[in-house]
Amino acid sequence: MKLTRRNVLGLSVGAAAFTIAGIQARPASAATEATQKSIMDFTGGAEPAAGKVSLTAPEIAENGNTVPVTVSVDSAMEGDDLVASIVVFADGNPNPAVATFHFSEMSGAALATTRIRLAKTQDVIAVAKMKDGSVFMDKKQVKVTIGGCGG
Amino acid sequence: MASKPRIKVPKSASAGEVITIKTLISHEMESGQRKDKEGNPIPRRIINKFTCAFEGATVFECDLDPAISANPYFEFNAKVAQSGTFKFTWVDDDGSVYEAEAPIEVK
Numbered sequence: 001m002k003l004t005r006r007n008v009l010g011l012s013v014g015a016a017a018f019t020i021a022g023i024q025a026r027p028a029s030a031a032t033e034a035t036q037k038s039i040m041d042f043t044g045g046a047e048p049a050a051g052k053v054s055l056t057a058p059e060i061a062e063n064g065n066t067v068p069v070t071v072s073v074d075s076a077m078e079g080d081d082l083v084a085s086i087v088v089f090a091d092g093n094p095n096p097a098v099a100t101f102h103f104s105e106m107s108g109a110a111l112a113t114t115r116i117r118l119a120k121t122q123d124v125i126a127v128a129k130m131k132d133g134s135v136f137m138d139k140k141q142v143k144v145t146i147g148g149c150g151g
Numbered sequence: 152m153a154s155k156p157r158i159k160v161p162k163s164a165s166a167g168e169v170i171t172i173k174t175l176i177s178h179e180m181e182s183g184q185r186k187d188k189e190g191n192p193i194p195r196r197i198i199n200k201f202t203c204a205f206e207g208a209t210v211f212e213c214d215l216d217p218a219i220s221a222n223p224y225f226e227f228n229a230k231v232a233q234s235g236t237f238k239f240t241w242v243d244d245d246g247s248v249y250e251a252e253a254p255i256e257v258k
Contacts, residue, residue: 066220077230093218094184101227102212106205108169108230112213115220117182 035089035096039127039137042087042100048137053086053128055138064118064144071101071126073110073136082131083110092122119147158239160253166232172203172211175224176241176249182217198223198249200242206235233257 039048056070073083082105088098101112110128118124121143128136156176164170176198183195195217203211211227229237234257241249 070226090218095217097216098218099216100214102209102214104209104211106208106210106230107228109228111226111228112211113224113226114213115224117218117220 032091032096035091035125038087038089038096039125042127043129043135044133046133046135048127048135050137052136053126053138055088055124055126055140057124057140057142059141060143060145061118062145064120064147066115067118067142067144068113069098069116069124070111070113071128071138072112073128073130075110075130077103077105077107077110080132083107084129084131086110086112086126086128088116089125089127090116090118090122091125093117093119098124118142118144120144156239156241156249156251158237158251158253160237160255163256163258164231166257167230169228169230170255171226172229172237173224173226174201174203174239174251175222177222178241178243180215180217180219180221180223184217196244198241198243200240201225202240202242203227203229204238204240205229205231210237231255231257 053073057067061067071086071088075081075083083103085100085102087100089096090098098116099114103110123139123141125139156174159173161170178198181193181196185193187193197215197217199215201213201215202209210229213225215223234255237253239251
C-alpha cells in the first residue's frame, strides 16, 4: 500500500476506532489474566466476594516508587473470626504480585501498611482469606504520575 | 548492605491491648526489572520475607515481591498478654538474615 494522504487518513481513523473499542471491550472491573490467575491460585478457585476487606491507597500517586498502601479486614481476630492472610496485587505491574501478609491470633487486628511500587496508573487489588476459607476482595485505582519500575 | 533496622514498639502496654508496631530497614530492593548503563539487566535482589515473632510465636509475616518499595516499611498490630521480646527477621535473596529485637513491658 502506498502511503497517500487518503490512506494515512483512513488508517488513523481506523486506529482511533480500534482504541475506543478496545477500551470499551474491557470492563472496568476486569483484572488482567495474570492477576486473575494469581487470585484464583490464592483463593483455591473461589470467587472473592466484595466487602469486609478494605484497601486504602492514594487516588493520585506522584511517585510510583513509593506508594503507601494499607489493607485491613473487619474481623475480631479471635476464635474462628480470624484472617489468615491478605494478598496485594498491582494489576499493571510487570509482575502483579506485591506482597502477602500472614496474620495470627496475636496480631490483634488484621491491618498492615507498607509502601509499594507501581509502574503506571492501575488497579491495586487486595484479597483476604479468612480462617474458614471464605475470601473477600477490594480494589482501588491509583493514578501514577511517574512510574516506579525503572526501565 | 542493609543497615540497622529501625523499629518502633511501645515500651509498655496493658494486657490484651492492641499495639501498633512500625519497622523500617534500609535495603535497595533491586527489582530485577532495571537495566544498567550497558543495557544489561540488574539481577534481582530483594528482601523476600519479613517475620515478627513474640516469645517464639509468630505474630505477623509477610512475603515480599519486587513491587515492595526500597527500604521496606511495615506497620502492623500485635496483642500480647505478658511482658516479653519481639523478634524481627528479614530474609534477603542472597540468604543473609537481618535481625532485631524489641522488648515490651505488660502491666
